[in-house]
Amino acid sequence: AVCYNSVINGFCEQGQMQAAMQIFQVMKDKGCQPTSSTFNTLIKGYGLSGQPLEAKQLLNEMAKQDNKKAKPNVRTYNMLLNALSRNGNLDDALNLIALMRADGVNPNVVTYNTMANAFAKKGLTSKAESVIREMQSSKLRPSEHTCGIVINGLCEEGDTERALALVQRMNLQGIPPNLVILNTLLKGYGRALQFHRVEQVLEKAKSVLQQMLEAGISADVTIYGILVKGYVRAQDPQKAESVVQDMRGQGLAPNVIIYTTIISGWCNAGRMDDALRIYTEMAEHHVAPNSRTFQTLIWGFSEAKLPNKAEEVLQLMEVQRISAK
RNA sequence: ACCCCAUAAU
Numbered sequence: 519a520v521c522y523n524s525v526i527n528g529f530c531e532q533g534q535m536q537a538a539m540q541i542f543q544v545m546k547d548k549g550c551q552p553t554s555s556t557f558n559t560l561i562k563g564y565g566l567s568g569q570p571l572e573a574k575q576l577l578n579e580m581a582k583q584d585n586k587k588a589k590p591n592v593r594t595y596n597m598l599l600n601a602l603s604r605n606g607n608l609d610d611a612l613n614l615i616a617l618m619r620a621d622g623v624n625p626n627v628v629t630y631n632t633m634a635n636a637f638a639k640k641g642l643t644s645k646a647e648s649v650i651r652e653m654q655s656s657k658l659r660p661s662e663h664t665c666g667i668v669i670n671g672l673c674e675e676g677d678t679e680r681a682l683a684l685v686q687r688m689n690l691q692g693i694p695p696n697l698v699i700l701n702t703l704l705k706g707y708g709r710a711l712q713f714h715r716v717e718q719v720l721e722k723a724k725s726v727l728q729q730m731l732e733a734g735i736s737a738d739v740t741i742y743g744i745l746v747k748g749y750v751r752a753q754d755p756q757k758a759e760s761v762v763q764d765m766r767g768q769g770l771a772p773n774v775i776i777y778t779t780i781i782s783g784w785c786n787a788g789r790m791d792d793a794l795r796i797y798t799e800m801a802e803h804h805v806a807p808n809s810r811t812f813q814t815l816i817w818g819f820s821e822a823k824l825p826n827k828a829e830e831v832l833q834l835m836e837v838q839r840i841s842a843k
Numbered sequence: 844a845c846c847c848c849a850u851a852a853u
Binding site for chain 2: 598664666699701702748750810814
């Protein structure tokens with residue numbers, strides 16, 4: 519079952535729900551009982567591909583059958599909550615809380631975080647805050663994720679002052695900001711055009727990464743992507759490239775997103791020769807560009823008043839059979 | 844480490 523679950527999960531993350539459901543069928547045909555994780559993964563998949571109704575349907579299916587290993591658990595509800603609120607149905611999402619309680623499943627920190635995030639993303643800050651208060655009154659302690667959600671909400675509103683204040687408060691309570699939180703701040707300052715602060719926060723982010731590595735916690739590609747983006751935001755593509763060197767030193771290979779981020783950095787600087795240099799570098803490392811990579815290049819060339827070059831890229835896309843949307 | 848929440852590319 520574990521093997522089937524990972525295969526299913528793979529398809530779900532690619533948005534290939536029909537394939538995922540096929541495997542699900544095969545596993546049942548072969549007499550292999552699905553577990554809660556199987557259903558959970560599928561629910562997540564439907565959420566990601568914008569099919570909340572199918573996700574709900576799966577919960578019903580779980581409730582109907584009486585395999586003890588495939589009962590809905592907290593994660594099931596959390597994922598469904600996420601799927602529903604992501605796809606616009608907040609009311610359904612809220613009803614789910616009552617449903618889960620009736621089913622004898624208690625909301626946990628993730629449940630509240632998911633709800634608070636749903637509200638915050640809709641700009642309903644006060645609702646998000648009341649969710650957090652509710653969480654505290656159920657004797658659950660807000661986690662780093664909770665803080666991240668609130669900080670993100672504040673930054674989106676342009677209130678970088680309160681966001682920073684919250685980070686400092688966490689610090690006083692012995693919770694130093696992690697890279698995600700620092701990047702959230704970076705983003706906030708970037709959009710508020712406070713570049714002097716961007717620099718400061720970047721320095722901090724680098725030292726956090728350093729500490730992580732020293733503590734034997736390995737960084738992943740995403741973490742480096744965050745740093746790369748930080749430098750691009752600080753209009754320093756040179757430094758962004760040096761981050762790539764660092765990650766190679768850790769035995770990690772940059773992905774499309776990272777290359778595209780750096781390309782966008784050079785495009786912003788009007789340095790199209792450097793943008794192209796990165797483009798060829800990624801080919802040398804066998805990382806395939808995607809439509810966003812090309813969009814970035816095209817944007818860069820038009821911005822640099824080189825429309826004929828932009829058109830060349832467009833043709834290149836056709837050769838590579840990437841649809842130009 | 845089979846599955847859940849904040850932050851990465853136009």
